Amino acid sequence: MNKQQILKESIVIFDKYLQQGLKDAMKLTLKKLFSKAEVASSNQQEQELFNQYRQLKNGAKQFSGLIRTKIKEMPDFISAEVNKSDSKMSLSLVEDEELSISLALTQLDSTLEVVSHAELYTLEKRMNLIFENEKIDKTNMPFSPASVVWLFSHAFTQIEFDVPVKTMIVENLVKEFSDDINEAYHEINAVFIKAGILPNIKPEMIRPKSSGQDGQAAQDQAIDQTATDEQSASVQSGAGQVQGGGSGPSGGAAGQPGSLPGQAGGHAVHQSGSAGYPAGGSAGGNVESGYAGIPGQSGQTQQEARQLVESIFDLLSPPRGSAVSQNSDAVSQQSVANVDIDQALEQIGQDTGVVATSKNIGNLKEMLTDQVRNNTGNYYPELSPRQHKTLDLMGMVYDEIENDKTIDTHIRSSFNAINVPLLRTAIKDESFFTDNGHPARKFMELLVESSQKWHGTNVIKKIHQYSDTAAKSFDGSTQSFVKALEELTQYLKVTQTRAERAEQKWISAAEGKEKMDITKAQVDEHLQDILEGCDIKFIRDIVDHVWRDSLTLTLLREGKDSQQWDEKIDSAKTIAQIGNKMEFMKLSGPDKLKAMHQLDQTMDELGFSKRDRLSTKDNIHMCLSWQESDELNKEEKKPSLKKVLSIDEAVKTAEIETANKKxxxxxxxxxxxxxxxxxxxxxxxxxxxxxxxxxxxxxxxxxxxxxxxxxxxxxxxxxxxxxxxxxxxxxxxxxxxxxxxxxxxLPEGGYFKNALNRIVNRLKKLAA
Structure with a gap:
């Protein structure tokens, strides 16, 4: 099978999965736009959202076609660029891309790379063979996450979608395509395997007998044990270690209740692997002294932090297959220096994404030993107990972050970006776990704190650029974390100030609304007295919905002791008297004319239309004529009044509010x-x-x-x-x-410290 045939089949597979992911992402975007339009806060916003909805609905087919065209062009484009350049090229975003789209695409790249790193690694090696050079890597190979970003960035420039629509499509694509990308890569790899390119062969390695292990069975178990089993055995052995504390058959040697069953001098190895930490004492003793009284303390000293970390390390026994023996020469032949681990981690981080949760730490250890073997020529490299436990502890810290529901899940891409720098720091700098002021630890704390404080906002997505910068500029020192911490702190400070100003605007509005409500309640008391005995509904409605607003404004502006207030009250009383037959007879002509003039002027001030004002005046005259009619003529038909639209609307609204009681x-x-x-x-x-x-x-x-x-x-x-x-x-x-x-x-005292306390609690429960 030739190169063109392989790429053709691979394109069909990749296009099938990506098109399905894009189709589902656009469906979710349409649904979200429609839902937002239904609850829009204004007509303008509703119209804008529906325009975006129609824009996407009409352009969905064209956009899918653009992506398909770009997919077909991509292998030839990469091949031409790589062959004409002496240096490696990378697929990149369009230079003038909007910031929100760039951030969304960056997160897409990070998420897809972490999810698919295993399949992607093997595909990258095969791609180098068919392109016949070593310039192809994850940043420029066809079908990689970087190529997905390149596809969408360039396709977006040819489609007339609004920026929010493009951003939503990418965000939804992260959810949809990340579930299927491994299947796509698996099928593409199958095409290469069928063509005989780097078939998936796993050579069996036979390790020579070690003085710390007896028999071929122990060797086979050490070789075949999977990473997940290693970690499970680690926790279970730690449980047995604590259970066996004290004298008795399961307790180990006298005075060493923390010794592993069948392990001579195991505690001595632990001491030698704990450079820079207090050595000596039993595992049980360390758990007591390191854990007792820690939870709830507001100021944790560095000594207490060390004891807490030592407690966790004591509960974690060395995994099965590690070289733990009395023979120091055998141990030194297989041990791996921290500097070699650091170099291996750096190379792994460049080649593929690293997920640092507990379920992936075992795979990472295998990758580390393979990389160290390639770098140093040590055919049987073995991580020290300290290195094993450091990686396990980092995995458990990441478990706490991943399972914490108060943390915005979008922050995971920021953590994924700095996984390797954090692991490298933890391996070579023991103060990372104990020093609250360590720059890498403070940056990690700030990420968690931000994800809780800015949960569900776009601030979380913008934070990613600071993690990405810290990871790319990491040189083994803490300088990149110091700079990222300073820049992120400044950004959050500015964001916080803007949020406080916006919030204060709504607080002032709420306080003003409350003042208005209190004033309306005072006016309501006066109106109840004024309207007592008013029998004509129209007159009651006029007083209730015209003079209520007028009296409220007068009370707010002029006060209760003002002349304007007294005049308004008198006019309201006069109008109300028109609605009562007996009180009406007491009114003089000038009083009626003055009240009518005051009513018209008040309605004009409140913005009633001229038509409503004339209709109100005619209705008042009708009521006057009806009240002036012969009192004995009880059969006289009540007057037919004109509609006043503003008053009718106000009455209906009041009735609805009364009916819809909460x-x-x-x-x-x-x-x-x-x-x-x-x-x-x-x-x-x-x-x-x-x-x-x-x-x-x-x-x-x-x-x-x-x-x-x-x-x-x-x-x-x-x-x-x-x-x-x-x-x-x-x-x-x-x-x-x-x-x-x-x-x-939200937890107090620092997230990292609280996470360590929860981890030691969990391990103690397993041990119990």
Whole structure:
């Protein structure tokens, strides 16, 4: 099978999977745009969203065609570029790409690379053979994540989609295509294997007998054991190690309750592998001294941190297959220096993405030993117990981050970018685990803190560029982390200031609204007295919906002791008297004319249309004529009044609001809800809450900004100070008790320290 035939078959496979992922991503984008348009806050926003919806719906087929054309062109383009250049070329974004699109595409590249690194690595080696040079790598090979980014970046320039639409397509493609990319690569690799290019052969390695292991069975077990089994055995052996503490058959030698069963001098090896840490004492003793009293402390000293890390290391026994023996010469022949590990990690990071969670650490160890073997010529390299445990501990820290629901999942791409620099730092710098001020650790802490504080916002996606910069400029020192920490801190400070200013705008508006509500309540008391005895509905509506607003504005502007207030009150009383037969007889002609003039002037000030003002005046005259008619003529038909559109609309709105009573208006709060209401009143501003917004338990994180017991109102804003959300205190108490709204409790004292405490807790439970 020749090169063109292989590429042709590979293109068909890649196009099939990518087109399906793109199709699903565009469907999700259309659904999201339609949903957002339905709940738009203004007509302008609704129209804009529907325009984007129609734009994507009409252009979806054309966009798919553009991607397909670019896929077919890509191998020839890469081949031509590589052959005419002496240096390696990389597929890149369009230079003038929008920042939001660039960030989305960068995250797409990072996610796909991490998900598919195993299949991608083998495909890269095969691609180098058919292109007949070594200039092809993951940054320029066809079908790689970088090529996917290149495809979309160049296709976007030829399609008239708005920037938000393009960004949403890429974000949804991350979800859809990452599930299928490994299948695509597997099928493409199968095409190469069928053509006889680098068939997937795994040579068997036979390791010579070590003095720390007896018999061929132990050797076979060490060779064949998978990485996942290694870690599982590590935790289980740690459990047995603690259980065996003290004297007895399972306790090991006297005075060494932490010794491994069947391992002579095992504790001595542990001591020698703990350079820079306090050595001596049993594993059980270290657990007690390192863990007791740590949780809940606000200021953890460096000594306490060391003891905590030693407690974890003591609970982690060396994995099966490691060379642990009394013969120091045998150990030195297989041991790997930290500098060799550092070099191997750097090379692995350049070749492929690294996932650092526990389930992937075993694979990483295998890759490390293979790389060290290639670099040093040591055919049987073995990580030291300390190196094993350091990698295992980093995997468990990443497990804590991955499983924490308070952390925005989008931050994972930022962590994936710095996985290798963090692992290299942890291996060669033991202060990483114990020094709260270590730059790499502070940067890691800031990423976690940001993902909690800015959960669900675009800030999380923009943070990725700082991690990416730190990873690319990492030279083995902490300088790249120092610079990234400084730049990210500055960016978050500016973002925080903008969010606070935006939030203050809504707080001021809420305070003004509360003042208005209090004033309306005072006016309402006066109107109830004024309208008592008014029998004509039209007259009641006029006083209720015209003089209410007028009196409210007068009270706010002039005050209760002003002449304007007295005049308004007198006019309202006069108009109300027209609706009562007995009181009407007491009115003089000048009083009626003055009240009519005041009514017309007030409606004009409030912005009523001229038609409504004339209709109101005619209706008042009709009411006057009806009231002036003979009192004995009770059979006289009531007057037919003209419609006043503004008044009718106001009446209907009031009736709807009365009919649609909320649950908090219908029933009293339970004792639990009353207690919750009191707690909310005393909560500090800035407290975070997760609002469950649908049946899939998706959440929107909001910040408590303002609480008033006067108006019984609560104001929330989103994390960047926009989209205010108002609700009653009673409603909030009910939802909190029903778990429809959940208070977010962010850990104090540093995430890393708390993660170490949770890890030691978990290991102790396994050991128990």
């Amino acid at each position: 649950i908090e208006d219908i029933r009293e709060l339970s004792d639990e809800e009353k207690e919750m209401r009191s707690q909310v009143v005393n909560m500090p501003y800035g407290t975070l809450f997760d609002f469950i917004i649908n049946q899939q338990n998706d959440v929107k994180r909001r910040k408590l900004s303002w609480v008033s017991t006067v108006s019984d109102r609560v104001l929330f804003v989103d994390l960047i100070g926009r989209h205010p959300h108002k609700m009653k205190l009673a409603r909030l108490a009910i939802d909190l008790c029903r778990k429809n709204i959940i208070r977010v409790q």
